[in-house]
Amino acid sequence: MNKHIKIIGIQAIFLIAVLIVIYFLYPKTEVNVNENLVDFKSINANVIIISENPDFSNPRYLKIEEGGNAALNLNPGTYYWKADNGIIEGMKNEIIIKSEVGIEINRTENKSELINIGNVKINVTRNEEGVLVGYVTLEPDESKEIEDKGGYTGRQAG
Amino acid sequence: MKNLLIYNRDFENEVFKKNISLCFNLRFILICMLIISISLMILIPGVNALGITPGRTTLNYEPGLEKEIIFSVLNSEEKPLKIQFSIEGELKNYITLANNSTEFSALDYSKDFKYNIKLPESIAKNPGLHTAEIVALEIPGESLQGTYVGATVAVVSQLYVYVPCPGKCINADLNVQGTDLQGITTLIVPVINRGEQKIDETKAKIEIYSLAGEKLDEIETSSASIEPEKRTELNAKWKAVSEGEYIGKVTVFYDREFIKFEKKFTVGEEILNIERIWVNEFRLGEIAKLRILVENKWNKDLNNVFSTLIVYDNRNAEMANVKSASEDIPSLTEKELITYWDTAGVEEGEYNGKLIVIAEEKSTDKNLFLKVRKDSLDISGVGFAINPEGGEGTSLTTILIILVILLLIGNLAWFVFFKRMRKKKK
Numbered sequence: 001m002n003k004h005i006k007i008i009g010i011q012a013i014f015l016i017a018v019l020i021v022i023y024f025l026y027p028k029t030e031v032n033v034n035e036n037l038v039d040f041k042s043i044n045a046n047v048i049i050i051s052e053n054p055d056f057s058n059p060r061y062l063k064i065e066e067g068g069n070a071a072l073n074l075n076p077g078t079y080y081w082k083a084d085n086g087i088i089e090g091m092k093n094e095i096i097i098k099s100e101v102g103i104e105i106n107r108t109e110n111k112s113e114l115i116n117i118g119n120v121k122i123n124v125t126r127n128e129e130g131v132l133v134g135y136v137t138l139e140p141d142e143s144k145e146i147e148d149k150g151g152y153t154g155r156q157a158g
Numbered sequence: 159m160k161n162l163l164i165y166n167r168d169f170e171n172e173v174f175k176k177n178i179s180l181c182f183n184l185r186f187i188l189i190c191m192l193i194i195s196i197s198l199m200i201l202i203p204g205v206n207a208l209g210i211t212p213g214r215t216t217l218n219y220e221p222g223l224e225k226e227i228i229f230s231v232l233n234s235e236e237k238p239l240k241i242q243f244s245i246e247g248e249l250k251n252y253i254t255l256a257n258n259s260t261e262f263s264a265l266d267y268s269k270d271f272k273y274n275i276k277l278p279e280s281i282a283k284n285p286g287l288h289t290a291e292i293v294a295l296e297i298p299g300e301s302l303q304g305t306y307v308g309a310t311v312a313v314v315s316q317l318y319v320y321v322p323c324p325g326k327c328i329n330a331d332l333n334v335q336g337t338d339l340q341g342i343t344t345l346i347v348p349v350i351n352r353g354e355q356k357i358d359e360t361k362a363k364i365e366i367y368s369l370a371g372e373k374l375d376e377i378e379t380s381s382a383s384i385e386p387e388k389r390t391e392l393n394a395k396w397k398a399v400s401e402g403e404y405i406g407k408v409t410v411f412y413d414r415e416f417i418k419f420e421k422k423f424t425v426g427e428e429i430l431n432i433e434r435i436w437v438n439e440f441r442l443g444e445i446a447k448l449r450i451l452v453e454n455k456w457n458k459d460l461n462n463v464f465s466t467l468i469v470y471d472n473r474n475a476e477m478a479n480v481k482s483a484s485e486d487i488p489s490l491t492e493k494e495l496i497t498y499w500d501t502a503g504v505e506e507g508e509y510n511g512k513l514i515v516i517a518e519e520k521s522t523d524k525n526l527f528l529k530v531r532k533d534s535l536d537i538s539g540v541g542f543a544i545n546p547e548g549g550e551g552t553s554l555t556t557i558l559i560i561l562v563i564l565l566l567i568g569n570l571a572w573f574v575f576f577k578r579m580r581k582k583k584k
Contacts, residue, residue: 007572011565018561027551058335058346058391076213089551101313102209102234112309117234120213148308155291155314156213 401426
């Protein structure tokens with residue numbers, strides 16, 4: 001009976017020891033998402049693996065620099081990521097980058113410009129008295145000179 | 159004497175009245191100018207900006223589906239704003255908006271709103287895409303002289319509902335994932351099964367053309383099976399002749415059917431590569447001549463390429479912003495851009511900077527670290543690299559499996575050991 005308790009004890013110690021080792025070796029990573037910018041901070045990971053698929057097919061690898069930081073801009077969508085330090089590959093996490101449709105009319109003395117201030121490609125229609133009179137497609141940050149009248153409506157393209 | 163005093167008083171009164179009148183005129187002019195300026199500011203607002211997120215919500219049809227969807231309106235300019243909501247599109251009768259209008263104060267950047275969608279059973283008979291739009295329209299502010307008549311802005315949060323088709327049908331796209339160090343580009347064809355049946359095998363053929371219409375290559379992707387409503391990615395590798403724009407004509411085969419589409423794609427994230435930045439003879443306080451070697455990686459000539467160097471001080475404020483002369487860089491060649499930086503007043507130290515190279519509305523930037531000494535200027539680039547390879551760690555699942563196996567072996571060893579001991583005792 002004593003031997004059995006010893007064996008169970010040894011196994012428990014072994015298990016605890018392994019879990020402690022895993023805890024210390026586990027790549028601990030924090031992520032901050034600010035609009036399209038995803039910023040990873042880690043104390044012991046070398047690489048962040050990112051994929052658009054939960055099974056991590058077609059992954060991309062983001063190298064973490066010496067300061068423990070890595071940042072990248074992602075297009076709107078759902079992404080899966082895990083940290084890796086060459087010893088342990090971390091658990092799967094999810095990031096959702098929301099699509100943002102935004103338009104701005106910037107008026108100066110001589111002209112008016114329509115700017116895509118969102119993070120996706122947009123189709124902008126121009127209406128006058130309820131009738132569609134124009135149409136333009138703008139990439140993020142792209143601008144176009146416009147007539148300062150009517151109504152401009154922006155919607156996600158594609 | 160009395161008369162003289164009276165005369166003097168009259169004279170003073172007249173001068174006083176004239177001064178008052180002059181002051182009044184000046185004040186009047188100033189007030190008029192102020193009113194005109196304010197009126198103009200109100201009448202011609204410099205900026206109208208509005209945002210909405212998410213731009214699109216996608217749902218897969220389920221019988222009797224009811225869902226609450228949250229969206230946010232963004233007051234990007236952080237100014238008082240009146241917004242009116244409306245619903246448009248085929249599914250508008252099945253959507254209930256919680257608010258018809260709202261007001262933003264200058265302190266509100268973003269506000270959350272919600273709508274409910276209750277899908278009718280009838281749309282199940284029409285497979286494919288069904289849509290609705292939540293429109294947020296900025297109501298023009300009223301000025302002293304009425305309503306401003308300039309352009310108004312509105313933004314839309316779309317609702318896409320996909321009703322599965324009875325047989326097999328798919329949606330597909332073509333994306334570029336990236337190019338590795340060997341110049342091999344990974345092309346991705348994401349495929350979504352919009353049908354009710356499983357697709358046993360899907361595969362794509364990509365024919366690559368130059369923008370001039372010349373066929374350059376034909377490649378096949380990997381194959382995969384897809385469950386209903388699920389997404390998969392088919393990938394193919396291609397070595398591009400040079401970075402630039404190409405046209406991909408894609409045929410996606412799924413079981414015995416196929417769809418065709420074409421899309422323009424870009425190989426290479428940077429059309430311009432900043433190869434090197436250096437200074438030949440540097441003396442602090444003088445004008446430094448910076449040489450920036452830029453490579454045009456594009457498959458076409460780039461005209462009017464110029465660079466802007468920004469140097470930040472220790473408080474992260476701009477202390478220098480200098481622009482180079484413009485140069486034309488032929489396709490797949492390198493050229494030097496020369497920038498002059500006046501270092502008068504700059505102290506020895508370490509500074510952060512940014513170098514931006516601009517060509518034809520596209521730009522490449524590089525974060526820099528500048529070490530300024532009396533007789534030297536060292537510039538090094540800092541950046542984050544995305545690699546096609548990496549990640550050599552063992553997954554937690556593997557570690558746990560190894561742990562379980564080890565414990566099993568340990569227990570088995572003990573078990574065998576005790577059995578033998580018992581046999582010996584017997």
